[in-house]
Amino acid sequence: MNGAAHIPVLLDEVLQALNVGPESVVVDATYGRGGHAEAIVNRLGESGRLLALDRDPEAVADARRRLGADPRVAIEHGSFSQLQKRCDRHGITGRVTGLLFDLGVSSPQLEAAARGFSFRHEGPLDMRMDPSAGISAAEWVNGAEEDEIARVLREYGEERFARRIARAIVRARATQPIETTRALAEIVADAVPTRERGQDPATRTFQAIRILINRELEELDAALPQAVRVLAPGGRLAVISFHSLEDRRVKHFLRGEARAPELPPGIPVAPAFHPRFRLLGRPLRPSADEMRRNPRSRSALLRVAERTEAPYV
Known part of the structure; x- marks a missing residue:
């Protein structure tokens, strides 16, 4: 499958969630085959920036072919568990206005028999991103x-x-x-x-x-707290998950950052709580039309939160 055949999930919803404008500084932490990244770049002005990450060397090669000549775009081979390190390298930690995690396996990975992700295609049993x-x-x-x-x-x-x-x-x-x-x-x-x-x-x-x-859940657990550090106040985090194990972690993390913890009875004075995220709306699912056009989107769930001004301690 080539890049043109890949259909990004919840594209319009992601662009709206990240509030991408001409001066945005965006990190696409899961480039995949660039559907979201390309649409983000198309909304950036001369001063806007995009950092694209992916742990899959084939995805990185695709990003370099499609976006590598654009001076507004930086491309890194690495997992999103290295998010802050990569943002530090490019001088954007604390300045990121939009951060996207599109979790799980991509369509090109599933369709490539040699990668061994799919039971529908005969290939070596590999499965490594x-x-x-x-x-x-x-x-x-x-x-x-x-x-x-x-x-x-x-x-x-x-x-x-x-x-x-x-x-x-x-x-x-x-x-x-x-x-x-x-x-x-x-x-x-x-x-x-x-x-x-x-x-x-x-x-x-x-x-x-x-x-x-691929240690997917451990990678996610390591990456989510780094979102607090790299996002600017008012910056948006958008996470697309495809199964309950991922979504449960995202939901619990965001709720923990947005709501004061429940305390046992008898505590006279609750400690001050300063939320570092504000939850934006209810989780979003693809429309019926999108699911018809792209059946693989049917299990997608998008959660969005906005970074507050509370400092990271």
Whole structure:
């Protein structure tokens, strides 16, 4: 899939949420294939700036081809868990007016069989967003203990047949290593006694392993507090999540930054609370029209918050 075929999710809503104008300083912390980034650049004036980050070398190469010649754009290869470090490098920490996290796997990653993200395409069982770092999914699947596999599928995939699938994986790899996406998908399909309507039986297993391999939840937990430090007062944070594990973390973080904690009864004087974020509206979902045009958007959820003037301590 090329950049032209990629459809950015909730594009109009993101542009409005980030309030992008001619002088904006925006960080797209998950460039993907640049749908959001390109639209942001089109709204910037001569003094505006965009910093685009991505941990996937193919995404970074795409960004350099499409936007690398624009003097308003800086491009970095790295995870959003390195957000403040990258902003420091470009002198924009505390000056960012808009920050976007578009979480999860991108359409080009899913469609590229060689990346091993999708059970729909035969390919090596890899799943790394940065193929130069960490272990592949195949290495983990063929080396993890049964209990560990079951735990990961249950916690990261919310898979109710986690134990059955883990047992089937261990049994299958004793005969032959599991090295391809189809091989794993077939093992899962044979192990699952019932199917969810409209969903491949391997969906939750592939999600769980991908989240583990890329440390997606740990990366998110590390990145969100850095948003407090890099955003200017009045700067906007927009986060698009695609499943409950991500959204739950985003929701709890933003609520914790926007609302005073509930205290146990009997405390005579509550300590002063200075919210560092203000929640903007209710979470947004794609319109019915967008979901028809782009079925992969159907599970997207956008949360938006605005940085207050409260200092980061």
